Amino acid sequence: MKLQGKKIPTAEVIVPIIRDSGNLYFTASPVLNYDDFLKLCPEPKPPKRMLPGGVMQENVADPNYKKKLEMFATHRTHYMILKSLQSTPGLDWDTVKLDDPETWANYESEMRGNGIAEGEIARVINGVIQANGLDDSKVEEARRGFLASAQAVVDTDQSIQKAELLPTESGEPANASE
Amino acid sequence: MPVIDLKQTTINLNGGGGSQTVEVKIGEGNLSYTEKRNMDYIRDKGVLDTVREGDEEPVEVRFDFTWEYLTSATGDTVPTIEEVLKREGLASAWTSSAADVCEPFAVDVEVIYDPTCAGTIVEPIETTTLADFRWESLEHDMRGGAVAASGNCNVTRASIARTAAGS
Numbered sequence: 528m529k530l531q532g533k534k535i536p537t538a539e540v541i542v543p544i545i546r547d548s549g550n551l552y553f554t555a556s557p558v559l560n561y562d563d564f565l566k567l568c569p570e571p572k573p574p575k576r577m578l579p580g581g582v583m584q585e586n587v588a589d590p591n592y593k594k595k596l597e598m599f600a601t602h603r604t605h606y607m608i609l610k611s612l613q614s615t616p617g618l619d620w621d622t623v624k625l626d627d628p629e630t631w632a633n634y635e636s637e638m639r640g641n642g643i644a645e646g647e648i649a650r651v652i653n654g655v656i657q658a659n660g661l662d663d664s665k666v667e668e669a670r671r672g673f674l675a676s677a678q679a680v681v682d683t684d685q686s687i688q689k690a691e692l693l694p695t696e697s698g699e700p701a702n703a704s705e
Numbered sequence: 706m707p708v709i710d711l712k713q714t715t716i717n718l719n720g721g722g723g724s725q726t727v728e729v730k731i732g733e734g735n736l737s738y739t740e741k742r743n744m745d746y747i748r749d750k751g752v753l754d755t756v757r758e759g760d761e762e763p764v765e766v767r768f769d770f771t772w773e774y775l776t777s778a779t780g781d782t783v784p785t786i787e788e789v790l791k792r793e794g795l796a797s798a799w800t801s802s803a804a805d806v807c808e809p810f811a812v813d814v815e816v817i818y819d820p821t822c823a824g825t826i827v828e829p830i831e832t833t834t835l836a837d838f839r840w841e842s843l844e845h846d847m848r849g850g851a852v853a854a855s856g857n858c859n860v861t862r863a864s865i866a867r868t869a870a871g872s
Contacts, residue, residue: 574777576776580850
């Protein structure tokens with residue numbers, strides 16, 4: 528696939544962690560598919576319920592289903608963070624195993640335990656969010672930029688058309704006969 | 706006779722197996738049960754002397770309600786209340802809640818009353834269990850989602866437990 532004749536570049540985000548002893552860099556890259564995740568954590572399905580008359584319906588209000596869905600969303604976020612940070616050269620986790628969802632939440636305590644401050648963890652997570660196209664403010668900024676440039680093109684076209692319609696010395700509009 | 710207002714209640718019909726449960730969300734109706742005991746008043750030469758407890762009596766249960774929907778623990782298949790009470794159709798493989806398998810099929814009727822409304826003080830959840838219920842008369846209107854039944858439980862008392870909301 529190409530867009531405007533170009534291959535779409537990968538949105539990698541580098542997050543520096545400043546240290547006097549030498550800066551460290553986390554690399555966040557987009558997670559392009561969740562197949563492995565779905566094998567480990569299949570999306571919960573709502574249970575069925577029977578209405579009077581025997582009609583079967585999905586019970587999306589079921590509290591157990593809601594809990595499972597919440598857990599699924601949490602796991603998905605953790606997986607996105609870990610999978611995205613996998614492109615960081617030399618990053619090895621002690622307790623986090625990508626094939627064991629129960630260990631995924633450990634990434635934060637491991638980072639903290641290794642001297643990475645709250646604010647720095649937040650920046651790393653932010654980098655993951657940006658790399659995965661989930662940063663609303665950046666998307667809105669890009670959308671405004673695109674609309675502004677599109678408006679500039681329209682303004683330029685209109686001013687050219689106006690210039691073409693300006694009266695000639697004889698008083699006839701330049702394109703009046705067309 | 707305790708009469709339970711079935712608004713804000715869920716009734717579970719539980720078989721003997723762990724996943725053998727039908728949850729009934731109640732629309733309108735009533736459930737009542739009666740605990741009875743016989744007392745023998747012994748007289749000594751015509752004068753009241755001592756009291757002994759007589760024969761045990763089963764708890765009598767009567768319910769008459771319309772249900773909004775039924776759900777089951779297994780999720781995809783939901784037996785009707787009638788199927789559960791009669792151990793038929795989708796409930797034909799259910800085991801009895803009673804320990805003695807030679808006795809007629811029974812279910813535990815569990816009434817879960819959660820009076821808490823959203824945004825108000827959290828009240829404890831009251832669970833009343835009427836163990837080993839066997840129906841003796843049953844009217845069931847599946848189209849209208851209504852059921853009326855009466856029968857007895859092979860126990861002398863209902864068991865009532867209160868748990869903190871959300872537990």
